[in-house]
Amino acid sequence: MAKKTFSRTIDEINRKIKQGTVVVVTANEMTDIVKKKGAEKAAREIDVVTTGTFSPMCSSGAFINFGHTKPGIKASQVWLNDVPAYAGIAAVDIYIGATEPSEDDPLNRVHPGQFKYGGGHVIQDLVAGKKVELKATGYGTDCYPNREVRKKVTIEDLPYAVLLNPRNSYQNYNCAINLTSKTIYTYMGVLKPNGGNANYATSGQLSPLFNDPYYLTIGLGTRIFLGGAKGHVIGPGTQHNPHAPRGKNGVPLSGAGTLMVMGNLKEMDPRWVVGVSILGYGCSLAMGLGVPIPILNADMARYTGVSDEEIYTRIIDYGNDYPQGEAKSLGQVSYGELKSGLIRFNGQEIPTVPISSYIRALEIATTLKEWIEKGEFLLTHPQEMLPTVPPPERA
Amino acid sequence: MYSKMLSLRFPKKIVDEPIAVNLVKKFDLSFNIHKAVIYPRKEGLMVLELSGHRKNFQKGVHYLKSIGVKVESIGQDIRRNEKKCLQCGACTAVCPTGALHIKRPEMEVVFDNERCSACEWCVSACPARAMEVSFNKVLLE
Ligand code: SF4
Ligand code: SF4
Numbered sequence: 001m002a003k004k005t006f007s008r009t010i011d012e013i014n015r016k017i018k019q020g021t022v023v024v025v026t027a028n029e030m031t032d033i034v035k036k037k038g039a040e041k042a043a044r045e046i047d048v049v050t051t052g053t054f055s056p057m058c059s060s061g062a063f064i065n066f067g068h069t070k071p072g073i074k075a076s077q078v079w080l081n082d083v084p085a086y087a088g089i090a091a092v093d094i095y096i097g098a099t100e101p102s103e104d105d106p107l108n109r110v111h112p113g114q115f116k117y118g119g120g121h122v123i124q125d126l127v128a129g130k131k132v133e134l135k136a137t138g139y140g141t142d143c144y145p146n147r148e149v150r151k152k153v154t155i156e157d158l159p160y161a162v163l164l165n166p167r168n169s170y171q172n173y174n175c176a177i178n179l180t181s182k183t184i185y186t187y188m189g190v191l192k193p194n195g196g197n198a199n200y201a202t203s204g205q206l207s208p209l210f211n212d213p214y215y216l217t218i219g220l221g222t223r224i225f226l227g228g229a230k231g232h233v234i235g236p237g238t239q240h241n242p243h244a245p246r247g248k249n250g251v252p253l254s255g256a257g258t259l260m261v262m263g264n265l266k267e268m269d270p271r272w273v274v275g276v277s278i279l280g281y282g283c284s285l286a287m288g289l290g291v292p293i294p295i296l297n298a299d300m301a302r303y304t305g306v307s308d309e310e311i312y313t314r315i316i317d318y319g320n321d322y323p324q325g326e327a328k329s330l331g332q333v334s335y336g337e338l339k340s341g342l343i344r345f346n347g348q349e350i351p352t353v354p355i356s357s358y359i360r361a362l363e364i365a366t367t368l369k370e371w372i373e374k375g376e377f378l379l380t381h382p383q384e385m386l387p388t389v390p391p392p393e394r395a
Numbered sequence: 396m397y398s399k400m401l402s403l404r405f406p407k408k409i410v411d412e413p414i415a416v417n418l419v420k421k422f423d424l425s426f427n428i429h430k431a432v433i434y435p436r437k438e439g440l441m442v443l444e445l446s447g448h449r450k451n452f453q454k455g456v457h458y459l460k461s462i463g464v465k466v467e468s469i470g471q472d473i474r475r476n477e478k479k480c481l482q483c484g485a486c487t488a489v490c491p492t493g494a495l496h497i498k499r500p501e502m503e504v505v506f507d508n509e510r511c512s513a514c515e516w517c518v519s520a521c522p523a524r525a526m527e528v529s530f531n532k533v534l535l536e
Contacts, residue, residue, distance in 0.1 A: 054481070056522060114519055189485045190520050197488045274481060276522035286481055286522070341499060354484035355522075358502035 006043050007297045013047045014378045024048045024372045026365040027206045027293075027304055034305025043301035048372055048379065051208040052225070052290035052364030055201055055356035056276050058187070059167035059238060060285045061097040062123050062265055065160035066134060066153065068092055073146035075136035079103065080122045087136070091144055095164075096122055098275075098285035111280060112185040118283025121275030123163070126155045127227070128270040161265040163227060163273070167237035169289050171209035171257040172244075172313055173201040175333055175343075177350065180319035185280025189355050191318055198315065198343055199353045203361035204308040204335035208291035209257045211304045213250040214391045215242070217294050219382030224261065225290035225368045228272035230377065231263025233291075235386070242388045250303065250391055251311050253332065257386065261289065272364070290364040292372060294379055299391075309336035315345060398446035400429075401456075404465040405439050412462060422455040423447055442469070472529045473513050475506040479525035486526065489516040 016022040023046050025033065030049045034042045066078075068091070078087040078094045082102045085094040100119040107113050125132055136149040155161055176199045178184050178191035185191075188199045204210065212218055222233040237258030244256035265273075272288030295301050314329035321327050333343050338352045371377035405414075418424045424447035433439035445452060459466050484504050486495045494510035495517055497503070517526040 055483070112519075116524075190488045192488070199485075199488060274523060276481075277524060278522050279519050284522075286483075339499070339502065341497065351487075353488040354497070354502070357482040357484070357504075359482045359504075 005298060006040065008047070008294075009296070010294050010379050010381055013294050016047055017372055017375055017378055020373075020375060022047045022372060024050060024292075024369045026362065026369055027051045027211050028362065028365070030301075030304045031205055031307045034301055035307070039298045039302035039305060042305065043295050043298040046295050046301065049211060049293045049295060049304040050290060050365040050368040050372070051206055051211050051293060052288070052361040052368065053169055053203045053207050053356060054272070054288045054360040054364060055203075055286060056187075056278065056284040057165060057168045057287045057289075058099050058284045060123075060163070060165035060287055061095055061119060062126075063160070063162050063164055064094050064096060064158055066092050066094065066136075067157070067159045069146060069149050069151075071146045072144040073136055073138045073149050074141050074144035075138050075149070077137045079135045080132050081117065081125070082133070083117070083119050083122050085119075092136075098123065099282050101283050108280060113280055113282075115277045115279075115281070115283045118275065118277070120283050120285030123265070123285060124270050124273055124275040126158075126161065127265060127268045127273045129154055129156070155266055162262060163231070163265045163268065164234075164260075164262045165237075165287065166260055167239060167258045168261050168287055169208050169237070169259045169291075170202070170255055171207075171213070172252050172254055172311075174254070174316040174327070175200045175313050175338060175352075176316055176318045176322075177330075177345070178319035179317045182319075184319055186318050187278055187281045187284075188318060189353060190279060193319075195345060195348060195350050197353050198333075198338070198345070198350045199355055200313065200335075200338045201354070201356045202335070203356055203358050204311055204339065205306055206358070206361045206365055208289065208293075209259075210251055210306055210311055211293050212291075212300070213246070213252065213257075213303060213306075215257055215386040215388045216303075216391075217296065217300065217382070218259070218291060219386050220384040221380050221382045222291065223377070223380045224292070225288070225364055225371075226261055226263040226268070227265075227288060228269030229263055229267035231261055232380075233259050233382070234262045235260045235384070237261075240387065242386070247310070247312060249306060249310055251306060253312050254314055259289075259386075288360065288364050290368045292368055292377070292379055307336070308339055309334050311335045313338075315343075397449040397452045398444060399452070400442070400444045400469040402467045402469055403441045403443070403459060404467075405441075406463060407438065409462055409464065414459070414462075414464070417458065418445070418455050422451045422458065424451055424455045473511050473515065473517070474508070474527055474529060476525045476527055479523045480504070481523045481525070483522065486517040486521050489520045491516065
């Protein structure tokens with residue numbers, strides 16, 4: 001009875017990449033292939049499935065070393081274009097966080113605040129090669145007597161600039177509505193009163209972690225597309241929670257998995273690292289990220305074959321429940337329904353609004369596919385897997 | 396902060412009024428004059444961008460009208476900076492006319508200038524600030 005099932009290794013895939021014979025498809029294409037041919041046959045034919053997502057990802061930032069000055073400074077406070085960076089590390093090391101607003105930003109004093117410029121914009125300006133004004137102050141030490149430094153720097157001038165995002169690529173995300181009688185301004189966008197619109201994130205069937213719901217191929221060391229360059233997964237992201245409730249196909253019905261990622265800022269492209277201003281909420285950074293999923297067996301083919309119609313999320317009221325820390329599911333919707341433009345909720349038809357770009361997510365998956373086909377991108381063996389739960393045994 | 400481009404036409408008798416000073420001092424408004432022509436014995440014309448709190452803006456315009464100035468807002472044009480647009484779709488939440496809408500199944504975010512009412516709601520709702528206001532320049536020539 002135990003028919004030998006198909007399997008392949010990452011080394012075999014890399015050999016095919018080098019020979020130019022690898023077969024790569026996007027997660028969109030894989031959905032159709034698995035539907036037509038079944039998981040077993042698809043696994044034999046397809047080596048790698050590429051995914052992508054492009055969305056504001058607040059938990060992002062960059063480590064920068066701005067180089068020793070003459071005379072030297074032990075910087076205790078640092079600003080980049082008036083945006084404060086964290087300087088509580090070595091003398092000229094800093095971390096600039098994506099959501100940090102400019103020091104003189106009026107914030108939400110006139111609500112909804114505009115949040116015109118913040119850490120995300122600084123990071124984009126650096127990636128774009130623009131000049132950024134650096135100001136550092138220090139209290140002076142015997143070895144680093146300088147108390148103030150001001151200079152204009154470009155990314156070229158910085159000895160070290162690495163993007164290190166503590167939480168990106170949330171596996172799933174809430175569908176947000178507002179059941180109060182006033183418009184609200186949230187990190188999920190503008191929500192009109194009385195359920196006027198339903199906003200959702202992620203790129204559904206193209207989204208990285210929907211295609212490997214138990215993180216069987218992703219871990220520390222997985223090479224990915226990050227901000228237009230090659231980057232790596234370096235571990236579970238903050239709030240990574242494999243224990244979220246899951247559907248029969250293993251796909252979580254809420255948040256669940258997240259990734260901590262890292263990549264060389266100097267290699268990135270400002271098209272995929274974009275500072276954003278979320279009305280009434282704050283500054284952030286829109287990140288482009290794509291993960292290649294090796295099809296090691298029929299299970300991975302089945303997982304990557306998942307379609308928008310089989311991926312569900314919860315509808316949450318961001319007017320009353322969420323701000324109280326009592327988010328409760330008011331119903332489930334599939335990404336198929338969300339993408340159609342209208343969902344039904346309590347007998348009412350609600351227009352849906354995406355806040356992640358589907359078109360740009362597809363562009364990432366397609367770009368990653370081309371890199372692999374051209375032999376420019378090899379897959380890596382993760383050295384440490386992400387915390388997970390065991391997939392249910394298949395009958 | 397509220398800001399609009401206005402054209403002011405005023406008769407000779409009030410050309411000597413310290414209009415600009417009053418707008419700043421009494422109504423806490425700031426302005427940027429783009430054009431000012433005052434013809435002796437003819438009406439004067441001034442094109443300016445008036446900015447301040449919405450309430451003060453309204454009071455200021457009311458004041459201008461009360462002293463006999465003809466106030467008109469200059470047609471504004473909304474355009475999308477395609478290089479900045481992230482193709483996310485967040486703007487479709489606020490666009491009342493459907494000028495910004497999603498083309499399915501591609502999920503492309505389309506901006507149809509013809510349907511735009513220049514309400515400007517998308518301008519601050521767009522996370523990438525890709526929706527830009529430009530003024531109809533005819534009056535400025
Ligand atoms: S919200 Fe802005 S960036 Fe997003 S689709 Fe609309 S115009 Fe483009
Ligand atoms: S200005 Fe108003 S009508 Fe025009 S695109 Fe923006 S939101 Fe829509």
